[in-house]
Amino acid sequence: MSVNSKLYEGKAKILYATEDPEVLLADFKDDATAFNAQKRGSIQNKGIINCSISSQLFQQLAKQGIQTHFIDSPAPNLMRVKAVKIIPLEVVVRNIAAGSLCQQTGLILGTVLSQPLVEFYYKRDDLGDPLLTRDRLLLLELATTEQVEQITHLALQINEFLQQFWEKCHITLVDFKLEFGVDSQQQILLADEISPDTCRLWDIDQTDPNSRIMDKDRFRRDLGNVENAYQEVLQRVLKVVEGYKIG
Ligand code: UDP
Numbered sequence: 001m002s003v004n005s006k007l008y009e010g011k012a013k014i015l016y017a018t019e020d021p022e023v024l025l026a027d028f029k030d031d032a033t034a035f036n037a038q039k040r041g042s043i044q045n046k047g048i049i050n051c052s053i054s055s056q057l058f059q060q061l062a063k064q065g066i067q068t069h070f071i072d073s074p075a076p077n078l079m080r081v082k083a084v085k086i087i088p089l090e091v092v093v094r095n096i097a098a099g100s101l102c103q104q105t106g107l108i109l110g111t112v113l114s115q116p117l118v119e120f121y122y123k124r125d126d127l128g129d130p131l132l133t134r135d136r137l138l139l140l141e142l143a144t145t146e147q148v149e150q151i152t153h154l155a156l157q158i159n160e161f162l163q164q165f166w167e168k169c170h171i172t173l174v175d176f177k178l179e180f181g182v183d184s185q186q187q188i189l190l191a192d193e194i195s196p197d198t199c200r201l202w203d204i205d206q207t208d209p210n211s212r213i214m215d216k217d218r219f220r221r222d223l224g225n226v227e228n229a230y231q232e233v234l235q236r237v238l239k240v241v242e243g244y245k246i247g
Pocket of ligand 1: 090092098099100101129175176177197198199200216
């Protein structure tokens with residue numbers, strides 16, 4: 001596989017062009033950032049772990065009929081993906097109140113929401129990724145009304161599947177962030193990654209509010225054992241996927 005030029009380097013991944021203009025190569029990095037990159041560090045083996053988890057989840061979602069940018073994973077930290085134009089929205093789905101939802105609404109951490117909440121944030125680091133209203137999103141022409149409907153529907157479908165999948169891993173899916181892209185045929189595909197960097201994941205078997213955290217909040221809040229937690233998530237994912245194969 002010959003790799004061409006580096007197209008883009010983000011906080012967690014480097015994107016390379018390939019010989020095929022329809023295919024890009026994503027290299028998952030160990031670098032970790034939080035609070036709009038004000039906190040920087042690295043988590044050992046994070047690139048490999050997040051690429052592996054994402055690859056497994058994208059394949060499972062494809063089986064559910066959800067179109068994703070995933071093609072294959074030629075190495076543990078590399079993912080070949082379909083080239084898409086990323087819609088500059090961070091689509092957050094929440095099942096349980098945590099993070100900015102608690103800070104901005106006063107809801108108590110851990111409150112189970114009566115129904116999943118889908119939110120759109122503007123993917124603009126320079127503006128601090130602000131929460132958007134639907135009207136602002138349309139005003140800025142970040143997506144069409146039809147795309148917003150489609151993305152909301154997809155986000156809820158993905159949540160349904162992921163909630164069940166993570167439960168099989170003995171993990172509660174608190175909330176997560178998705179990104180979508182548009183391909184050359186104007187199809188909306190799920191893009192970016194689904195990993196402990198982008199999901200809040202709580203160990204079902206732990207009741208202690210800090211011990212149960214298996215995601216990037218361990219890094220954000222300096223809780224320690226970050227790599228162990230990420231590794232444990234990967235091991236549980238692989239076990240559940242193996243179980244699916246056996247039947
Ligand atoms: N999230 C993310 N990238 C971002 C912002 C949020 O992956 O730039 C994820 C985050 O890990 C969590 C969910 O989206 O699973 C909701 O995050 P929230 O809005 O509560 O913000 P945070 O508290 O993480 O700043």
